[in-house]
Amino acid sequence: MKTRHLKLFNSYVPYQSENPRNLVTNKVISIMASAVYFCDSKGYPLLARRYRDDIPISAIEKFPTLLSDLEEETNLVPPCLSYNGMQYLFIQHNDVYLVAIANSMSANAAQIFAFLYKLVDVLGNYLKTVEEESIRDNFVIIYELLDETMDYGIPQITETKMLKQYITQKSFKLVKAAKKKRNAARPPEALTNSVSWRSADIKYKKNEAFLDIIESINMLMTQKGQILRSEIIGEVKVKSRLSGMPDLKLGINDKGIFSKHMDDDSLNNEGASVASSTTDKKKNNIELEDLKFHQCVRLSKFETEKIITFIPPDGDFELMNYRLSTSIKPLIWCDMNIQVHSQSRIEIHCRAKAQIKKKSTATNVQIIIPVPEDADTPEFKYSHGSIKYVPEKNVIIWKIRSFPGGKEYSMSAQMQLPSIGNIEEHKAKRPVQIKFQIPYFTTSGIQVKYLKINEPKLQYKSYPWVRYITQSGDDYTIRLT
């Protein structure tokens, strides 16, 4: 009888607790990592900060085995591993792993990765390079930063400029330590203000702002010159050397930003917007996609009025980036001709052409051509630049320091292949990669119309500077067939 009674009672419990509160879905807003670790290249911990005690201390000890077990089986090692209810999320930087462990699947993975990257960024500002050695040399400062950037697994303050004002431990790699006033280290007032990235007491003799507009071109081409994919990734970098709390307003020739007041309705109407884009082309305005702004830009103001306004952090920062997927023709094109005479030699002919305006010049051009692993005794013929065989990477690199627009240079190379072995093997088919820079030129045609600087209290004279450059992105390649 007793047991039965108990059972009844038990089954009664959920019914009893059926008040509205319990119907709340127990999802979680922002569970974060329970601990952050720095591990060496094998995955063994160098330094740890545990933010909460809901994971066992031994959790990290499993990480190297998890990694090596997986690597033994497959090349496919995703950046998050799960073991025994523990979630390991990690990124790699130089020779270290940054590992975050969470004990719940509802941890925000995007936030954790974003935080780990930010952490590398912050540490990079303190230690110059984040690698095993610099971590070993700077335990103390890393602990301090870990405590300030995250509390109980919730990211807090990651603005390096501000952190540097009150985390002032000397690091070993830091050439010039922040000026240290004894016992003055307090959290800067501004830290929790709405302008959390700048303190008010900055002073410069000469007030200047430098804008760098850098466009990286990613392009995938076939050997015949067909363009499979192309995109422009642009960045606007600012170096601010301005006193006080200046308010900046940036004008660029973006269609969305400039024509806003002219065709307000066009956004709601596909047809109209297409029509207006043709008229806009005449006015030399372009349309940027996926604009992304730094923390300091007033996003809602941009959203409603299409004006880029901001109070900049002091020093260098990336104000905005954008992407354009319009098709463009290759800026540097290589006509490749590769002939493999099996078991004897490989012949490579390459004709490079700078398909840019006559007055522009591409600089630091590198054409990186893959060659078979077992090739040797290279012979080169070329008209310009220099050629180097890099056996570690199985490539030959043709460097041309300066490549004026409209010019065409060529080279040919021949390498010996071993006469034995070499059965039809399936190696990575590597593409030809091209690197270059073209100063004073943007592919998208983006232009800065103005940069207005206004410091309401100080009212100083200021000097904005602008510089443009186009360069190859990390994937400017010609696929070989």
Next chain:
Amino acid sequence: MPPLDKRIKKFLKNSIRVAPKISDKGELAELRAGLVSQYPQTRKDAIKKTIQQMTLNKDVSTLFPDILKNMATNDIEQKKLVYLYVMNYAETHPELCILAVNTFVTDAQDPNPLIRCMAIRTMSMIRVDKILEYIETPLRRTLQDDNPYVRKTAVICVAKLFQLNKDLCIELGVLEDLQSALDDSNPMVVANATASLSEINDMDPNVIDLKTLIQSHVSQFLMALNECTEWARITILGALSEYSAKDSLEAQDIIDRVTAHLQHVNPAVVLATIKVIIKNLPEVEISANGLTMKKLSSALVSLMSSPSEMQYVALKNIRIILEKYPEILSKELRIFYIKFNDPLYVKVEKIDILVRLVDPTNLKQCALLLTEMKEYSMEFEPEFVSRAIQGLAQLGIKYSDERFVQKILDTLLELVERDQDSIKDDCCISMCNLLRHSPSNEKLAEQVCSLLNSWSEPDAILRTDSAKCNYVWLMGQYPQFFPSLQAKMDIFVKLFKQEESLTQMSILITVVKLHSKLPGTMLQHVLELATQETNELDVRDMAMMYWRCLSMDNSEQLVNDLCKTIPPQIENTLDKFSPELLEKLLLELGTISSIYFKPQSDRRRRTITYQNIVKGKHIDELQDLAKNEIESKGNNDVLLDFDDDDDNGEGDDDDDIEMNSTSNGNSHLADLDDLFDFGTAPTTSEINNGVSNLNIRSDSSNTQSQNNPKLSSNTQDLLELF
């Protein structure tokens, strides 16, 4: 000269003994000397070195009292260092931290906000419930602090306290303070309070009514959103995505207010914004959706230029979003083309998205993707190639036009002929899938079969169960195209026992189906194998059923009827979520569960583990505990030393130890007592007590030293010892 082995022995003996101990003891002593030095810089350096040792996993807990002496300082850097040290031991040696409690309380009133924060932050991490009682006043005070930097730290401390001692937390009433922090003028405080509340709600959903709280603060959240750090934005956006709008007007308003954040540079902010929009999107009128969709699309695309790990999360989430809104990225196929330097885990996910994204009504797009996929299938990383080959079949089935399927099949056939064994499994499965999609196309079937028939040892070429199963199925389906049918079946039947369940089943069905074409002995043999030699229940049951059928009167008719049924044409090989699963996943975008497609709401809620909490001890008891622990450590240092020095003179030892440890202990005690000023000054009797304790212990020194590791880790044990 002694013999070699003795020399080696001696050498080993010396080296093993000497090396670790000298450095160990030497360093500790050196550090201790540094910590009590009269020169401030030397002390500071010593603290730094101690922290260094601590990081290298050396036990420096014995230095605790010496470190604490450096806590009362005006040098904030030094203070921070001491806090670092204390915080580290807060977890493993909570009882030691009792020694610092007084300083914490004082520091929580320091004029410097940084110190106030450190004090409260550290205090709320120490797992000793009696210490937690001391937290009341400082916590209350810091929650109302003038400085928002302190307040934002204090609100998180409430969640920490809750985790350590829920009842105390409720009793103190700080939860009310925490809830009112949602109305704080500072957005960072609001964000941290939100995070803290959601943590508490996660640990115990009955304490606060999070949903109502969020509901009543939506406008505050929307206001704060524009003014806070990127991380705070993520928290606030997270809270907003928990909120269900009252009507379409409000939903539209929320969407309008958050949309700007799609342009934030931090991809996690972007993803959190996407989540809020997607949550509200079904509520608003469809006419207004076009523009929002466009913005969502370009935000998703922009995530593809973030770091690889972030792309991985984004791709997994795009997979979820695509199932709800299939057209959202239809113009952006090329963005997902593989870059040669993408890591493998990104490449594989990209193929999945490409196949899902391609518009089956757009021949040009499909053809482009086909050439692209063909390119991928000739790469060298096996996982990638395998996925690309499966992708080819999926693409063919999706586009479905007969000529297109033919084209894909040609590509696959070409691949098989490259004579690379590793890809044959995937090719075989893919080709069979294509044939299942167009079962009426004999020409395709003939091409495939004639190629597969040319393999002399299919069982050796194919490695996976599903590939073998497909091969056998194909023979059963198109026996007319397999000239060497019997020989092939022989091979499979011979290896029946080694095969896995799918292949066994397939062999059984095929043999039954083709019993008129194959020798009768084979049928008998297979039925016997399948009923007697297999561990697979399904296979056995199936075999039983066939056997019964075959032994019935009209067996021929019956079996024909059974085997003749044409399998349905497959229309889609892309897996889909169930509608319920999809809705759940959409609410968990960005989380780890969205990467594994396993919604958290399905699973058991996370259990909260309380580790190492020292409970139910009086503060005096704890003080003694702490003292004893340090003493015992001190003792053991010395003891080990003595053990080391002598090999045979054990008799005299005890006295020495007693002398030494007592004096040692005394000095420690004196140190410690300096630190305690909990009101009453320590009486001499307490010290005596301590000393007598020590005497007892040093008598049993041998057992003690054996127990050493336990001692340091487990205070419970220590208590029992007395």
